[in-house]
Amino acid sequence: MSPLDISPQRGDAGDGIGGRPPRIDGLAKIRGEAAYAMDQPVEGLAHAVLVTATIAAGWVRGIDRTAAEAAPGVLLVLTPGNTPPLHAASTWTGEAPPTSEYRPLEPEIRHVGQQIALVVAESLEQATEAATLLRVDYEAAPFLADFTVPDAGEGQDLPPLTIERGDADTALASADIRISAEYGTPREYNVPIEPHGLTARWDGDALTLWEPSQWLDGMARNYAEWFGIGFEQVRLISPYIGGGFGSKALALPHGAIAAQAARMLGRPVKLVLTRPQTFTAFGGRAATRQLLELGADADGHLLAIRHRGWQETSRNGLWVEPLNAATALMYEVPHLSSRQRVVPVNTVTPSAKRAPGENPSAFALECAMDELAYALGQDPLALRLRNEPGRDPHSGKLWSSRRMREAYAAGADSFGWARRNPTPGAMRDGPLRLGWGMAAGTYPVRRSAGEAMVRILADGGVEVASSTSDMGTGAYTILAQTAASVFGLPLARVRVTLGDSTLPRAPVSGGSQMAGLMTGAVDKAARAAREELIGLALNDPRSPLRGVANTLAVAEGRLIAPRGEAPPLPIAELLTAIGRDRVEALRDTLAENGLKPEDRYRAFTTVSTMRAPTDGEYSMHSWCAHFVELAVDEALGSVRLRRIVTAFDAGLLYNPRLAESQIKGGIVMGIGQALLEGGIVDRRHARVLNNNLADYLLPTHADIPPIEVISVGEPDPHASALGGKGVGELGIVGLAAAIANAVFHATGKRVRDLPITLADLC
């Protein structure tokens, strides 16, 4: 298929699924009316400030609270010495806790920035001042600053990530062309512009939390277990989330201590992390290192990959960033050996940042493919096409859909890749050297059950409700579109309520699974409500349509007899006639995911029932191809992006306008990863030095070039009920490699450690 055959966008389907309406939550956001968690007015609020450890390892021998407690307005000072333990909670994967107690303020210190005290006062200013008055007596102990220090060692093997396919060592030894290189990524931070925080209020044994959440039911379970109360006694409210990117899915230590303070005080407590605290109160992406050896025959057919990965974790928690996630499935490779080790150091436990696993995996693999292309004297795109696998080389299953060739074709065509002079440094614009680089990316289709309520109202409008959340993904809008499609209604007649744990259940909005599973749940509930409505119209003795028609359709808020047996009947008139004020249906998709009703709680409050992309007949993934042009000023060592074209296959796009925005957002975050972002560890103290937004550099307006995104996806009926695949994480995967490859093309310098900075290019 030539790129000309590919329609870059689905047709405009109006307000239904596949249409491009603007965000329905947009008006509230542009007016400043959208009430995020920290915006909620709560009567009688007290303000808390967190105090954190300034040493990397050791013990808090004692904290002198005298001055702080005497400071004006101070209500409560919690330290390890005066804070009773909570119950330990089971993990987000559903495993029982190893201990019975959980201490949100521990005397043992394992990383700089660990919370050691909480000061609560009448005002934020008072709490902030009083927090400076604590005198902490530490007993310091030796520490490991990061995984590059010699004492950190090689860490522990992660056997579940071992892959031995064929005989990689022998195949490498006999390969015509071999490359071997080591790639590194630093600690990266999620940095949503909304800092983490919460307001906690107790009413007897009932706990209400206003806290930004990518997973209301999972976090509510965690709080319930910490405080030994029922799940139904916790209400978590999070109608809007100021960005999360993986970091707002779990209940965190600062949430525990704030809720505990609220209970001890008998007053609502609001705690917002300071921006520096957001670098240590929860983890970002683990620092990683990968050693990759690729072997190919003289034509460029890959024969073998040998992959060794290392990543950081903390001294007291295991986070796994699967570094072979892309390595094992991007290309046709008969021989693959992959191992991964995890190195504990004195840092906060790393966690999920956009595309955990696939992101660093693709960075190394896609740079290595570029290196192999140059070693072979081949075009990097041609090399990829030569090794395009017909089925998943890891599981052996067929792809549910893999429109990678179409993505390469569409991206290359729009970018003009054919005009590229492959010689490094050969393309110039005056004194600047131009670099054209490309790379591929992928993200798996994860699936979980969802649940939704759809309610047809007396005025013919429709309500949709679920505890899922919208952190900018477009959940409000696409779920409204789903219902609008079923009822043939304009979007303005659909109201969507999300982000409240008392609503029907939803699993984590993470792993790019929300849109697929929640459109499926809403579609199912909407169809059920529609069937019930039609049943009432056909069968209720008071229905004007009873006995008039055998079947009915619903469109534009009216019941329509297919052969014109009766004039269209507005839903409102039917409901009045039959004495109902609503028709509603609550449906879940447990059965569609192989689950039973008794799995319901576990399915929505843990990830233990999340299905792998190869669970079933097919291997299911989204795909993308990035093409990047940049300019390097060699005198300054500066890199300026000029344009980016990304073509992607994420199946059907429920709302292409919003999906394109999200893909572009992933690309922008990838630009940061490639050129700007990285935690700088002061190894003398195991501190992240750049723990603020002036020193941890995020991309700004001035860093971002024109970005074109092209959807080449087709509906994938295996991936989800309505045919979409994951979008949220896809755009970032492979982008940093495309930039690194473009930098090589511009300069001949192969930079294998991110971020690529002036120091690498001068």
Place this chain on the structure above:
Amino acid sequence: MPPTAHAAAPAAAPPAALPQGSPVPNRPITLFINGHDHVVMVEDRTTLLDALRERLHLTGTKKGCDQGQCGACTVHLDGQRVLACLTLARQAEGSAIATIEGLAGADGTLHAVQAAFLAEDAFQCGFCTPGQIMSAVACIREGHAGSEAEIREYMSGNLCRCGAYPHIVAAVQRAAAALPSEASS
């Protein structure tokens, strides 16, 4: 405090300050916000941002960093964009303060910049959006919306982690075209 107080203090000793832990007086001030006077109790150290958010419940203005680094708290003081987290509430006394809540017309009509943000999908999570919009209104008024490159430069104080930048630039261009009189003034 007279402006010379700091300069007059000897280098070896910090200027006289209240001892730590001393009561800090709460005093009423009047802030003129979005065309209305608001009397609010603040301490001298209360920032304009905390006065708006915590004391007046005008929460459209967001706190992203509290260090003047992200732009989420951008408001206008006498028509100039300022960071509310780096402005003391008392500094804003006597000035006309404009926040996102006052941008639309009294009848609810959206400001051209607001309408353009909606049309261009210039936000995702929406948290930085009030600051982006307030910055964009000023950017156009300052005459710095002449080209994409100029808009990028003059909007770079406002971070967006969702990466809506290309759409924000498009929105500013669209609004600037709809506001010719402001752009040329």
